[in-house]
Amino acid sequence: MDLRYTDDQLAFRAEVREWMAANVPDEPLPSFDGTRAGFEAHREWEARLNAGRWGMVTWPEAYGGRGLDLIRWLIFEEEYYAAGAPQRVNQNGIFLLGPTLIDYGTQAQKARFLPPMANGEEIWAQAWSEPQAGSDLAAVRAKAVRDGDSYLLSGHKIWSSRAVMADWAFGLFRTDPASERHKGLSLILFPLDAEGVRRQAIAQINGETGFAELFLDEVRVPVENRVGAEGEGWRICMATAGFERGLMLRSPARFQMTARRLVELYEANRETCGPAQRDAVAQAWMAAEAYALSVYATASRLIAGGGIGAEASLNKIFWSEMDIAMHETALAILGARAELLPTAPAAGDVGRWLDGYLFSLAGPIYAGTNDIQRNIIAERLLGLPRA
Amino acid sequence: MNFAFSEEQTMMADVVRDALLRECGSAALRSRIGAVCSFDQDRWRKLLALGVAGVLVREEAGGLGLGGPDFVQIAEACGYACLPEPLVDHAGVVLPLLSACEGTAAGEALARGLEDGAFLALAHPQTPWVVAANAAQAVVLPGPDGLRLVPGADTVRVQQPGIDPLRQLFTVSAPPEAGVRIAGPQASRTLLARAAERGAVFTAAELVGLAQASVDLAVAYAKERHQFGRPIGANQAIKHHLASAQVKIAFARPVVHAAAALVPPEPGAPPEDMEARARISHALLAAGEAAELATRTALQVHGAMGYSWEVDVHLYLKRALSLTGRWGGPEYHRQRVAERVLSAPLGPDRLFPQPVRETDTTPMKRTA
Ligand SMILES: Cc1cc2nc3c(=O)[nH]c(=O)nc-3n(C[C@H](O)[C@H](O)[C@H](O)COP(=O)(O)OP(=O)(O)OC[C@H]3O[C@@H](n4cnc5c(N)ncnc54)[C@H](O)[C@@H]3O)c2cc1C
Numbered sequence: 243m244d245l246r247y248t249d250d251q252l253a254f255r256a257e258v259r260e261w262m263a264a265n266v267p268d269e270p271l272p273s274f275d276g277t278r279a280g281f282e283a284h285r286e287w288e289a290r291l292n293a294g295r296w297g298m299v300t301w302p303e304a305y306g307g308r309g310l311d312l313i314r315w316l317i318f319e320e321e322y323y324a325a326g327a328p329q330r331v332n333q334n335g336i337f338l339l340g341p342t343l344i345d346y347g348t349q350a351q352k353a354r355f356l357p358p359m360a361n362g363e364e365i366w367a368q369a370w371s372e373p374q375a376g377s378d379l380a381a382v383r384a385k386a387v388r389d390g391d392s393y394l395l396s397g398h399k400i401w402s403s404r405a406v407m408a409d410w411a412f413g414l415f416r417t418d419p420a421s422e423r424h425k426g427l428s429l430i431l432f433p434l435d436a437e438g439v440r441r442q443a444i445a446q447i448n449g450e451t452g453f454a455e456l457f458l459d460e461v462r463v464p465v466e467n468r469v470g471a472e473g474e475g476w477r478i479c480m481a482t483a484g485f486e487r488g489l490m491l492r493s494p495a496r497f498q499m500t501a502r503r504l505v506e507l508y509e510a511n512r513e514t515c516g517p518a519q520r521d522a523v524a525q526a527w528m529a530a531e532a533y534a535l536s537v538y539a540t541a542s543r544l545i546a547g548g549g550i551g552a553e554a555s556l557n558k559i560f561w562s563e564m565d566i567a568m569h570e571t572a573l574a575i576l577g578a579r580a581e582l583l584p585t586a587p588a589a590g591d592v593g594r595w596l597d598g599y600l601f602s603l604a605g606p607i608y609a610g611t612n613d614i615q616r617n618i619i620a621e622r623l624l625g626l627p628r629a
Numbered sequence: 630m631n632f633a634f635s636e637e638q639t640m641m642a643d644v645v646r647d648a649l650l651r652e653c654g655s656a657a658l659r660s661r662i663g664a665v666c667s668f669d670q671d672r673w674r675k676l677l678a679l680g681v682a683g684v685l686v687r688e689e690a691g692g693l694g695l696g697g698p699d700f701v702q703i704a705e706a707c708g709y710a711c712l713p714e715p716l717v718d719h720a721g722v723v724l725p726l727l728s729a730c731e732g733t734a735a736g737e738a739l740a741r742g743l744e745d746g747a748f749l750a751l752a753h754p755q756t757p758w759v760v761a762a763n764a765a766q767a768v769v770l771p772g773p774d775g776l777r778l779v780p781g782a783d784t785v786r787v788q789q790p791g792i793d794p795l796r797q798l799f800t801v802s803a804p805p806e807a808g809v810r811i812a813g814p815q816a817s818r819t820l821l822a823r824a825a826e827r828g829a830v831f832t833a834a835e836l837v838g839l840a841q842a843s844v845d846l847a848v849a850y851a852k853e854r855h856q857f858g859r860p861i862g863a864n865q866a867i868k869h870h871l872a873s874a875q876v877k878i879a880f881a882r883p884v885v886h887a888a889a890a891l892v893p894p895e896p897g898a899p900p901e902d903m904e905a906r907a908r909i910s911h912a913l914l915a916a917g918e919a920a921e922l923a924t925r926t927a928l929q930v931h932g933a934m935g936y937s938w939e940v941d942v943h944l945y946l947k948r949a950l951s952l953t954g955r956w957g958g959p960e961y962h963r964q965r966v967a968e969r970v971l972s973a974p975l976g977p978d979r980l981f982p983q984p985v986r987e988t989d990t991t992p993m994k995r996t997a
Contacts, residue, residue, distance in 0.1 A: 243638070243698040244631050245890045245981045251630060255978065313630050320977035495977040502975040509971070524967040527975070528884075528911050534980050535632070535883035542633040556879045559872075613865075619875055620868030624848045627863045 247317075254310075255317050261294055262325035274331045274404070275452040281365075281407045284331035288362025297360035298336045301344065305356035312541035316493065323495035334404060335359040335366030337490040339412050342429075342482045346470045355431070367405035367434065369413035369456055370479065372398055377614050379414070380423040380476065384458065386415035386430055386468075393417070393468070395432055395461040403608075405454035406443045408434055414479055417472050427475035431467040438462070448600045483610060484554045489541070491609065492561045494534035500568050500598070501530040504575075507595075511575050522571040529564040533557075552622035555615035562605030562612060569599035630981075632883070634698060642702030644679055649710035652676065655941055661713060662794045662938075668748070668764035673714050677746040681716070685725040685827075685892070690736070691743045692728065697830060697892030701885060704831040708838025708952075711944050713795035715750070715760040721831035723751045723769065726824050727778075727811070734778055734809035738767055750801070755825050756955045758798035762786045768801050770808070775817040779808030793951045795944060826906070827892055829913045829956040833885045836916035836952055840878050840923035843945045844871060847930040850940070854932075867930055874923040881915035887981070888912035904982040907969030910962035917959060920949040 247255070271287065272280035291297050292306055300315045301307025310318070330336060340359055343352055358364040375381040384397020395415060405411060410433050418426030434441065438461035443451035470478045508515055508523045536557070540550060572595040573580040584593025606612040620626045652672045661667055684700045686692020693699070704717045719742070727739040727749065741747040750765035762768060765781045784803045791798040812820055848871060851862030861867050888909045924946040928935040935942040953959065973979075 243634055243886075243890055245887065247630050247981070324976055324978065498975075498977040498980070505970055505975055520967055520971075521963060524963060524970050527970045528915065528966060529880075531908075531911065531980060532880040532884050532915060534977065535887050536880055538630070538632045538980070539883045539886070542631050545631075546633055553879075556876050559876050560880050613869070616869040616872035617865065619872035620862075624844070624868075624871055624875060626848060626851060626868050626871070627860050629863050629865065 251313065251317060254314055255321060258296070258318050258321040259325070261296065262321055262327060265290060265294065266325045266327045270326070271328045273450060274329070275406075275446070275450040278407060281331065284328055285362045285365060287328050288330070288332055288360075288365075292361035297362075298340060301340065301356065301360065305344075305352060306360035311545050312489070313538070313545065316495075316538065316541060319493035320495040320498075323493070323499045331404065332359065332362055332365045333491065334368045334408075334412075335364070335410075338368060338482050339366055339431075341490065342412075342478060343469065345481065346478050348466075350466065351469065364410050365404060365408040367402045367408040367411040367454075369399040369402045369405065369411040369432075371401045373400050376401075377611055379479075380427075382414050382416060382427060384413065384415050385419060386417045386428060387419075388417070388465075389462075391465050392462045393430060393465060395430065395438075395458045395463060397458050399456040399458070401444070401453050401608075402456055403453045405434060405441060405456060406451050410434060411456070412469070414475055417468075417475075421473070424476040426473050427479075428472050429469040429475040429478050430463060431469065432458075432461055432463045436461050436463070447603065448597060484550055489537065489544075489550065489554070489557070492557075494530065494537045497530040497533055497561065497564060497568070500565070501527045504568055504572055507572055507575055514577060515575055519571065519575055522567075522574065526564075526568045526571055529560075529567065533561055533564060536560075552618050555610075555618040555623075558609060558615050559606075559612050559619075562602075565602040565605050566599075569595060569602045573599055632886070634702065634886075638699050638702065641681075641684075641699065642706055645676070645681060645703045646706040646709070648676060648679055649706055649712060653710040653712050658711060658713070658795060658941065658944060666761075666763055667713050667795055667797045668761040669714065670764070673716075673748060674746045676712075676714070676716055682720045682724055682746075683743050684720060686728045686739065686743065690728045690739060692724070697827075697889030698886065700831065700892075701834045701889035704834035705838035705841075705885075708835030708840075708948075709842045711795065711839060711842065711941065711948055713761075714748075715796075717831045717835055718751065718760065718828065719748060722753075722824050722828045723749045725827065726751065726769065726820050729820060729823075730776070730811040730816075732809070732811055735811040738778055741766065751824065752801045753821060753824060753828065755957050756828065757800065758789055758791065759786075759801050760796050760798060762799035762801050763788075763797060767808070768803075769811070770801065770803055771817060771821060772805065773814070775810055775814045776812040776820065777803070777808045778811045779803045783807045791951060793944075793947045795948070796951065825956055826909050829909050829962070830885065830888045830892055832952050832955055833881075833888065833909075833912040833916035836913075836920040836949060837878060837882050837885055839945045839948055839952075840874070840881070840916070840920040843920075843923040843927035843942065844874050844878065846940070846942060846945070847871060847927040850934070851930055854934075861930070870926045870929060874919070874926045877915075877919040877922050881912070881919040884908070884915045885912040902982065903969045903973050904979065907966045907973075908982075910965040913956065914959060914962050914966070917949075917953040920945075920953065924949045 271283045274281045274284040297306050299308045299310045299318050303309050386393040386395050412431050415430050417428040438459040440457040442455040444453050446452040504526050576592050579592050582589040683692030684695050688694040707717050724742050727735045742749045747766040748764050749767050750759050750762050751769040752759050767778050767780050768784050770777050770779055784801050786799040786801050789798045851867050852860050854861050891905045927942045931942050934940050
């Protein structure tokens with residue numbers, strides 16, 4: 243155990259910091275879920291990041307990455323969030339599908355899909371959930387019917403984040419019509435502008451169209467768009483979900499920066515705050531630090547050759563509950579102003595806390611609900627019997 | 630940067646864990662309830678024979694000269710076993726303190742503690758009740774003129790019956806001139822301050838250990854106990870309670886490990902800066918919360934059985950209560966965290982306070 247950064251790691255931090263200082267836009271970009279302009283501004287940011295080879299530092303150099311280990315990824319993320327850099331519009335691609343392709347994709351798939359993913363040319367959506375397959379993902383009904391060298395994709399996907407404006411989606415489809423549950427599913431990539439795809443934007447809790455419904459009617463894609471063997475989709479998707487819940491989706495720096503902003507909010511409102519707020523603010527900082535320490539421990543373990551399995555579910559519960567608690571604390575500090583939208587003349591800078599609060603409420607739902615995560619912890623980590 | 634234990638560190642803890650399994654199982658624990666002296670000399674000697682007493686004592690003084698990360702998993706194992714003897718205080722707090730004292734008396738006592746397995750206690754102002762003082766060969770007593778080392782027989786020990794049936798508590802005093810002075814007033818303040826930091830870190834580790842033991846007990850019971858024709862553990866309410874407790878433990882443990890990394894072998898630079906103090910307080914708070922939730926969950930999962938002396942749940946619950954009040958208690962530690970949060974720079978680059986280096990970058994500016 244050695245909790246000091248090496249000189250190389252410190253130099254790396256300085257390099258990231260310098261690049262971010264020179265490149266992060268001064269004004270926050272407009273939301274990528276609000277307007278096409280906001281979406282495209284984020285796409286441009288991805289291209290700029292990639293031009294600096296900061297798109298995905300853990301990827302192999304051949305695909306635009308730097309081949310760095312997870313400790314450096316954490317350092318990168320710390321500097322990224324500290325600099326106030328934009329949210330990653332392509333997070334479904336770079337954090338979820340990217341690592342999945344690196345582990346399970348063919349050489350041709352990696353060469354075809356990773357570079358345009360890294361530079362934002364192709365923004366990805368995840369098309370797993372269906373109206374009848376939410377928590378019970380194995381109930382997926384959308385099908386992929388083999389037709390020569392193609393699949394014909396048909397079915398109804400829902401809650402697909404970014405799909406309103408994204409370019410591609412990775413979906414879970416039933417390739418064996420006689421199969422049930424986890425068997426006979428395959429992971430297939432399809433362009434969202436293909437013939438037979440109809441997208442229907444869905445307004446989210448804040449009124450923006452952050453996700454979409456996808457109606458697929460015999461969408462033709464080449465067989466090469468399947469990731470992994472036919473029928474292996476479930477296993478591969480669970481590996482993807484591990485990245486999502488476990489490490490990549492929510493890097494600790496995001497929450498450490500929220501904690502820091504919360505302390506600043508507390509300090510700016512000190513006269514109207516009491517000991518309850520002081521404790522809640524200290525608690526927020528402790529939670530963010532605990533999460534960061536835990537991720538550093540996981541990263542050290544993974545670098546030493548360990549794996550991450552059901553432990554990912556512990557992380558998902560922790561960060562999602564922490565995120566809500568932090569935003570609730572902010573709203574409590576704001577008092578009467580908490581309910582104001584950013585457009586209200588009296589709002590000042592409070593609007594983003596409200597936005598953040600609304601988004602935090604989704605945390606216990608997406609990436610597998612926290613109830614499902616508790617089932618996983620109980621059954622797979624603790625070994626309790628299935629119902 | 631490597632936040633993982635070395636093989637040696639884990640092996641050493643495994644050896645202690647195995648010994649505790651042999652010497653400190655449920656039956657052994659129960660056999661000591663109500664004993665005249667809760668301290669089992671036989672078990673103590675067997676545990677000390679493993680060489681754990683000197684982990685944090687420098688090599689010149691006969692120890693191993695190691696640091697917090699080498700001891701923290703051992704402390705966790707002691708908590709897991711609900712070990713009645715205060716091995717964690719002895720090896721984690723008292724012997725390192727003696728090793729930093731001047732003079733032959735302290736040196737001799739240290740040697741007895743290391744070689745003969747003599748149990749030495751400390752009456753620290755933050756832990757007014759001295760565990761098993763009736764078994765102590767000598768007690769370190771703070772007074773106006775500094776620290777005195779007083780033979781157990783020369784002290785006045787008043788038992789203060791407490792909730793933990795496995796640990797007897799005492800207030801300890803002595804006539805002003807009893808024993809030998811081992812540190813002056815100035816040195817004594819530093820020594821006691823460092824002792825408190827070590828005490829907090831390793832108590833946090835014990836709390837994490839006992840929290841995990843409580844979850845494990847409850848999981849075993851939930852698989853075995855049937856109601857409505859199936860194991861109670863098949864019910865989601867039971868699963869979710871236990872999963873929540875496990876989440877708390879999972880996010881207390883790394884904090885405790887990071888805090889342990891701040892503890893050097895004595896005499897070493899004390900963790901005097903505000904950031905180190907906050908990390909240690911954070912560890913104790915997080916571990917205390919995990920222990921509270923885990924022990925209460927274990928009680929609930931066991932039903933009336935947990936409310937009885939038939940199973941060990943109550944032992945863990947009582948130990949948790951006893952340990953969380955030590956070394957200042959939660960409010961004191963929350964204050965220390967708040968002090969750091971509200972006055973030192975914050976940001977992801979402050980997670981591991983770093984020694985200043987030439988290539989070091991300036992800490993992030995606080996933006997308004
Ligand atoms: C903001 C957001 C973004 C999303 N983005 C995507 C995306 O990009 N791609 C995608 O495919 N999906 C996405 N989803 C969908 C998400 O994965 C699902 O919402 C989630 O899996 C839950 O499914 P459901 O909404 O159908 O809820 P349901 O499964 O209907 O669950 C409803 C409630 O019942 C509980 N419940 C269900 N089964 C059990 C059980 N066995 N035990 C205990 N409780 C249970 C749930 O925990 C929940 O509280 C997104 C969701 C949100 C909110």
